[in-house]
Amino acid sequence: MEYLFADRTQRFSSSAVRDILAVIQQGDVISFAGGLPGEDFFPTQQLQIAYEKVFASGKSTLQYGVTEGYWPLRELLSERMKTKNIKCTPDAVLMTTGSQQAIDLFSRVMLSRGDIVLTDNPTYLAALQVFRSYEAEVYSVQSDALGMDPADLEMKIMRYHPKFIYVVPNFSNPDGKLWSLERRELLLELAQKYDVLILEDDPYGEIRFDPSAACPSLASLDQARSHVLYTSTFSKTVVPALRSGWITGPSPVMRMIAQAKQASDLHSSSLDQRALYFLLRDFNLDTHIRMLQTEYKKRMTMMRDFLIRLPGLRFVEPQGGMFIWVKAMDELDMTLLLTEAISHGVAYVPGAPFFVENPQNNTFRLNFTHSSPEILQLGMSRLASVITA
Numbered sequence: 001m002e003y004l005f006a007d008r009t010q011r012f013s014s015s016a017v018r019d020i021l022a023v024i025q026q027g028d029v030i031s032f033a034g035g036l037p038g039e040d041f042f043p044t045q046q047l048q049i050a051y052e053k054v055f056a057s058g059k060s061t062l063q064y065g066v067t068e069g070y071w072p073l074r075e076l077l078s079e080r081m082k083t084k085n086i087k088c089t090p091d092a093v094l095m096t097t098g099s100q101q102a103i104d105l106f107s108r109v110m111l112s113r114g115d116i117v118l119t120d121n122p123t124y125l126a127a128l129q130v131f132r133s134y135e136a137e138v139y140s141v142q143s144d145a146l147g148m149d150p151a152d153l154e155m156k157i158m159r160y161h162p163k164f165i166y167v168v169p170n171f172s173n174p175d176g177k178l179w180s181l182e183r184r185e186l187l188l189e190l191a192q193k194y195d196v197l198i199l200e201d202d203p204y205g206e207i208r209f210d211p212s213a214a215c216p217s218l219a220s221l222d223q224a225r226s227h228v229l230y231t232s233t234f235s236k237t238v239v240p241a242l243r244s245g246w247i248t249g250p251s252p253v254m255r256m257i258a259q260a261k262q263a264s265d266l267h268s269s270s271l272d273q274r275a276l277y278f279l280l281r282d283f284n285l286d287t288h289i290r291m292l293q294t295e296y297k298k299r300m301t302m303m304r305d306f307l308i309r310l311p312g313l314r315f316v317e318p319q320g321g322m323f324i325w326v327k328a329m330d331e332l333d334m335t336l337l338l339t340e341a342i343s344h345g346v347a348y349v350p351g352a353p354f355f356v357e358n359p360q361n362n363t364f365r366l367n368f369t370h371s372s373p374e375i376l377q378l379g380m381s382r383l384a385s386v387i388t389a
């Protein structure tokens, strides 16, 4: 039998990160590869209590739900977003199966074959997979440590007429970058001037090491709520297994996204949404997030102190998020070196697949949130022996 797949499947690709994770499931490999939160900090007991409350609420809780999500949860979420200055009513919030699904649904309703998306370079690999799966072309905008270069962005908006601009302005994946306020404002200004939508992906905004640091979202700056689609998730602040994210934005786009979601999966798990509702209602998530900020900063500092001692490595210390993005000596190809690293019992993600254009083969991404301090020390000494060999 010859399986005649749709043309668009030719653009499908497997994520380098997932492939690596599959390889290192076996054996004694310490992985800094996945974007995994620290299991030591999962609010397991509180989640168990929350699920017990769901089951105690009667059989109707196990019934089908509405596509946009469980209303009381959307109410709580819109209140949380208001504290971050994002103007939002509950009916403008749509619950998704992780923010990954929000990226997918938004792309599905916006992108036709050959449409253009502008992104940072490097950027979140799984977003690139989504854009390409809808047969879009992705072009990168030049950027520095503060965010996208406004002049290059304007030139590319005029040249390519993109359907949207995809950004992760808070502690980006993979490079941990935190955009300056000025660059956020300039991006929004250009989006408004040329009427281009922005997809703001914000999974890491709450994982900041200086809780007083202001990182206003583009959605909060977009007072008219006309140009920014904002998505975030509970994967990093509660647990990824909940697969609970959300998206909010201009109502015509949200209506279209709801239709796409209905066609895709009717709605995200109402069981999990109800558990999340009880968790948010009865557990102090903000106290939990403050604990994560403190503990993750300790792990980042430990990894940073190790990296500083290794010759030829360059990196910018992240102010939050989950990753340190490292540039090794020019002659090191971190994709080739990975096999060697795995044989030494340590894994990272090579940086090349995160680039839209001009991949830098000497880059790699390290996750500092998942490993306990003891494992982190051991893994970093294994990595040191590979890099200095």
Ligand SMILES: Cc1ncc(COP(=O)(O)O)c(C=O)c1O
Residues within 6 Å of the ligand: 035, 097, 098, 099, 100, 101, 124, 168, 172, 173, 201, 203, 232, 233, 234, 235, 240, 243, 244, 245
């Ligand atoms: C930048 C970015 N966006 C979206 C996601 C997807 O998160 P989830 O689907 O678990 O909410 C991730 C996960 O690592 C990410 O790094």
